[in-house]
Amino acid sequence: xxxxxxxxxxxxxxxxxxxxxxxxxxxxxxxxxxxxxxxxxxxxxxxxxxxxxxxxxxxxxxxxxxxxxxxxxxxxxxxxxxxxxxxxxxxxxxxxxxxxxxxxxxxxxxxxxxxxxxxxxxxxxxxxxxxxxxxxxxxxxxxxxxxxxxxxxxxxxxxxxxxxxxxxxxxxxxxxxxxxxxxxxxxxxxxxxxxxxxxxxxxxxxxxxxxxxxxxxxxxxxxxxxxxxxxxxxxxxxxxxxxxxxxxxxxxxxxxxxxxxxxxxxxxxxxxxxxxxxxxxxxxxxxxxxxxxxxxxxxxxxxxxxxxxxxxxxxxxxxxxxxxxxxxxxxxxxxxxxxxxxxxxxxxxxxxxxxxxxxxxxxxxxxxxxxxxxxxxxxxxx
Numbered sequence: 001x002x003x004x005x006x007x008x009x010x011x012x013x014x015x016x017x018x019x020x021x022x023x024x025x026x027x028x029x030x031x032x033x034x035x036x037x038x039x040x041x042x043x044x045x046x047x048x049x050x051x052x053x054x055x056x057x058x059x060x061x062x063x064x065x066x067x068x069x070x071x072x073x074x075x076x077x078x079x080x081x082x083x084x085x086x087x088x089x090x091x092x093x094x095x096x097x098x099x100x101x102x103x104x105x106x107x108x109x110x111x112x113x114x115x116x117x118x119x120x121x122x123x124x125x126x127x128x129x130x131x132x133x134x135x136x137x138x139x140x141x142x143x144x145x146x147x148x149x150x151x152x153x154x155x156x157x158x159x160x161x162x163x164x165x166x167x168x169x170x171x172x173x174x175x176x177x178x179x180x181x182x183x184x185x186x187x188x189x190x191x192x193x194x195x196x197x198x199x200x201x202x203x204x205x206x207x208x209x210x211x212x213x214x215x216x217x218x219x220x221x222x223x224x225x226x227x228x229x230x231x232x233x234x235x236x237x238x239x240x241x242x243x244x245x246x247x248x249x250x251x252x253x254x255x256x257x258x259x260x261x262x263x264x265x266x267x268x269x270x271x272x273x274x275x276x277x278x279x280x281x282x283x284x285x286x287x288x289x290x291x292x293x294x295x296x297x298x299x300x301x302x303x304x305x306x307x308x309x310x311x312x313x314x315x316x317x318x319x320x321x322x323x324x325x326x327x328x329x330x331x332x333x334x335x336x337x338x339x340x341x342x343x344x345x346x347x348x349x350x351x352x353x354x355x356x357x358x359x360x361x362x363x364x365x366x367x368x369x370x371x372x373x374x375x376x377x378x379x380x381x382x
Contacts, residue, residue: 005269006235006253011277013050013254015262017042022066022111022156022200022244023256023263024075029248029276031263032056032075033256034064041067041075041088044263049277056094066111066156067244068120076100076120078109085109085122085134102134102144111156111168111200121147121165123154131157131167131178148178150185156200156244158209166191166209168198175201175211175222192222194229200245200256210235210253212242219245219255219266235266248273 019036026032029046039061045052062081069075073090083103089096100120102109107126114120118136123129129151132144153171160166165178173196177189196215203209207224219242221233240259247253251268267273 005251006266009267009274010236011265011267011274013263013265013277014042014044014053015260017261017263020243020256020258020261020263021064022078023246023254024067024069025246025248025254026069026073027071027249029250031246031254032067032069033263034067034077034244036064039064039079039081041077041094046276057088057097066109066123068112068114070114070118071116076112076114078112078122080108080110083108085112085120100134101139101141102132103141104128104130104132110154113157113159113165115159115163116161119159121157121159123151123157123167125153125155125170129154129169129171131165146183148176148182148185148188150188151176156198156202156212158201158203160203160207161205162207164203166201166203168195168201168211170197170199170214173197173215175209190227192220192226192229192232194232195220199243202245202247202253204247204251210245210247212239212245212255214242217242219253236264239264 013031014033017033017035018038020033021036022034024032031044031046031050033042033044035042041056041064043054043056044050045054056075061077061079063079064077065080066078067075068077075088075090075094077086077088078084079086085100085102087098087100088094089098102120102122104124104126106128107124107130109122110125111123112120120134120136122132122134124132131147131151131154133147134144138144147165148167151167151169151172153169154167154176155170156168158166163180167176167178169176174193175191175195175198177191179187179189182188191209192211195211195213198211199214200212201209209222211220211222213220217237217239218234219236219239221235223231223233226232235253236255239255239257241257242255243258244256245253250271250273252271252273253266253268255264255266257264265273265277
């Protein structure tokens with residue numbers, strides 16, 4: 001088994017999330033995010049360049065943390081605020097919600113995972129850190145199993161094809177491995193090392209384990225058989241409180257960059273993730289008064305999400321450093337003046353935009369007709 005190979009490309013799949021935590025990915029590349037404010041599951045569709053975000057289900061949740069997908073589209077979530085684990089059925093449009101017969105001894109559920117047989121694994125964090133398995137078809141607490149032991153604060157959880165269970169034990173600053181059949185602390189093993197408050201964990205088909213090393217704002221890889229910090233590989237730095245992590249079928253590692261309210265993809269060698277995001281569509285957002293930049297190739301399209309928050313005032317755009325002028329009137333009516341430096345480019349939703357403090361979102365589609373790539377910048381004037 002070989003360590004994962006990555007191209008070095010890092011792409012934003014979705015931004016503007018509120019308080020994202022756990023995430024999962026299905027066989028088609030669609031991404032599911034447990035967003036905590038308000039609590040709910042967001043589906044980010046791969047088709048169309050990860051621009052479409054759906055809110056799934058009609059249930060009222062309390063403090064969601066973990067989410068997993070079972071291979072048939074059904075979702076499992078940990079409703080940490082109520083201490084429950086729930087299943088959201090795909091049939092009927094994610095409107096049917098079932099509660100699994102599992103509870104923690106003295107803790108609430110955080111991460112969870114589902115194996116290829118439909119068995120559900122749940123990590124409980126609290127006075128007693130626990131890992132429990134709900135076998136497929138289990139309808140009562142009598143068939144729930146306790147796995148391993150000796151955990152400090154288990155958060156993220158993953159299971160590989162051999163039924164090894166991996167735990168991000170945040171309070172122990174470690175990643176733990178529960179081999180098949182292990183039901184006590186004596187048989188729990190350590191995977192990798194050098195972590196600080198890890199939150200998320202995922203495993204690919206080759207046994208490579210991926211960890212969000214939250215205290216170090218990094219994403220790391222533990223190759224098979226690695227049991228110390230010396231063999232752990234850093235895949236990416238500079239995140240802001242990375243939480244959930246998942247691996248898609250192409251080997252791309254998807255990360256919840258919670259402090260930046262987004263999902264980031266670390267592209268595997270041979271994958272086309274960056275092309276899927278950038279062609280034909282890209283999305284650029286500037287939440288919380290920040291600034292952003294994207295490069296757009298010929299005939300590609302870019303969707304701006306302008307968010308003029310109360311403290312940010314006027315949004316702005318620039319093409320290759322040439323500012324596109326806005327005109328501001330009393331009710332934040334903005335008007336494009338896009339003659340300077342924009343020949344051959346098209347704004348499909350212009351020239352006038354109306355903003356409202358209570359609905360601070362407006363999408364503007366831009367299409368570049370130039371032969372060479374063009375860089376678009378975006379931000380807010382304080």
